[in-house]
Amino acid sequence: MTASAHKPTQPFRRFTRHLMQTPIYLALIVGSAISIFPFVWMLLTSFKERNQAISLPMRWLPDPWTLQNYIDIWRGIDLGRNFANSVIVALAVTALMLVTCSMAGYAFAKKQFWGKEALFTLLIGTMTIPGFVMLVPLFLLIISLGWYDELVGVIIPFSAGVFGIFLLRQFISTIPDELLDAARMDGASELDIWWRIVIPLCKPALATLAIFTFQGNWNAFLWPLILLDSKDKWTLMLALVRFNQDIPMQVEWARLMAGVTVAVLPLMLIFLLLQRYFFRGITLGAVKG
16 A cells, blocks of 8 residues: 555656756756857858858858858968968877876876975966966077977977876876886886876876867967968968958958868867767866875
């Protein structure tokens, strides 16, 4: 009697639980729609004619659809070379960042040396320094090294970062010391331990850092603007801005959206390839001390 009396309440409880979660689902749907709106507008505008891109009220669908904006961007800038420069810079900085930060993170997490805590505290403290403060001394250093108007000058200054060291240090701290000690007993060197044990176990954190680093350097504008003068050295973002400046007294929104669409595609591809590791890295390594 008691069991049968409880049975009708189970569907009701399930319905009540879903009903209480409805505002959360609605908020997520609204937030997702707001987030995706600029990307949809960007993509559709890239296929519009110039007058349609600035018409009021706003017209969502192009009429007619045209690829002329992509053709104009291809002809207006050296798209292939600029795209390749961005790929070289973003991939090189990302690769160097993963190597340097994983090595430093391993040292801070698992090695004992004099002044370790003080040095780590000092590194974390540098995160409070605004990046603009470092532009002038960094520029003078690049000039003294002869790297002005060279891609190496865009790559090397950002090949290591405090955030990456902190992220990897937090993640590597979760690796059992017994695993590393067993490898040492088998005759593995510290470099072997880093490459064969630490790196494979840190894939989520490495993927997280890779996404942030690639995105930041792919979208970088200020430092390439300061350092790169030759057109054949321009990155894609710098070339797009310079292309728009070559057209006086107006903004060619349709052409600009076509260029931005091309620029966004690699970021979307990188995220889709690494999203599984990205979410694991955010939820695990970044919150453990």
